[in-house]
Amino acid sequence: MKKTVLFALLVAAPPLDAHPHIFIDTGLEVIVDEEGHVTYVKVTWTYDALYSLLVTEDKGMDLDGDGALSPEEEDALAGFDMAWIPGFNGDLVAHLDDAPLALGGPEAATAEMIDGRIITTHMRAVAGTPALGDATLSLKPYDETFYTAYDVTGTIAVTGLDGCDIRKVEPDVDAELANLQYLLGKLSQDQDAIEMGFPEVGESFATDVQVTCAA
Numbered sequence: 001m002k003k004t005v006l007f008a009l010l011v012a013a014p015p016l017d018a019h020p021h022i023f024i025d026t027g028l029e030v031i032v033d034e035e036g037h038v039t040y041v042k043v044t045w046t047y048d049a050l051y052s053l054l055v056t057e058d059k060g061m062d063l064d065g066d067g068a069l070s071p072e073e074e075d076a077l078a079g080f081d082m083a084w085i086p087g088f089n090g091d092l093v094a095h096l097d098d099a100p101l102a103l104g105g106p107e108a109a110t111a112e113m114i115d116g117r118i119i120t121t122h123m124r125a126v127a128g129t130p131a132l133g134d135a136t137l138s139l140k141p142y143d144e145t146f147y148t149a150y151d152v153t154g155t156i157a158v159t160g161l162d163g164c165d166i167r168k169v170e171p172d173v174d175a176e177l178a179n180l181q182y183l184l185g186k187l188s189q190d191q192d193a194i195e196m197g198f199p200e201v202g203e204s205f206a207t208d209v210q211v212t213c214a215a
Helices: 002-012 049-058 071-077 173-185
Strands: 022-032 038-047 092-096 099-101 103-114 117-126 136-141 148-151 156-159 164-169 208-213
Touching: 022 136, 022 208, 038 049, 038 092, 038 136, 049 117, 071 103, 156 164, 156 208
Parallel strands: 022 148, 022 156
Antiparallel strands: 022 038, 038 117, 092 099, 092 136, 103 117, 136 208, 164 208
């Protein structure tokens, strides 16, 4: 889906320099305690092959080019993508019904490389450990600037609680592109798209993962 979005942005909106440079396949695991409270979200990022190659070359890893790392290299690579600046949300926005959920910083980072693609995981503590009950937990991975494109193609799971319904709500790409073109068309020649905030289009093309569990 994100590749279709990228092509459409490049063709339909030349003034808008907001297209992905990094592609990540994303997986999410919601971890629930015995009382039905959400304690952690485990995030899995599988990077595209080109970015994985750039990272390993920069770090002098996978010198034999077999697309795999030694255990020592995996240990050294773990956490390479966890040096977050203050205020960075980890490209993950969470809500319980309409109430925003605060997520802690990354913990327990891991890294490996399979078939030439770096795969990392990290844990995010959920502030307040809210109870799921009959509420809907929404997890939406996206980069506001769309520099990184997140496709939710990995495993989505709930651990610690049975009977949960998981659904992915995909964006209406055609409608979002049409709206973007309409807004760009309203700009005058002396207005800069970047200054007007148009690069912040990531949420428009984000997948919303919704988890609902029986009380």
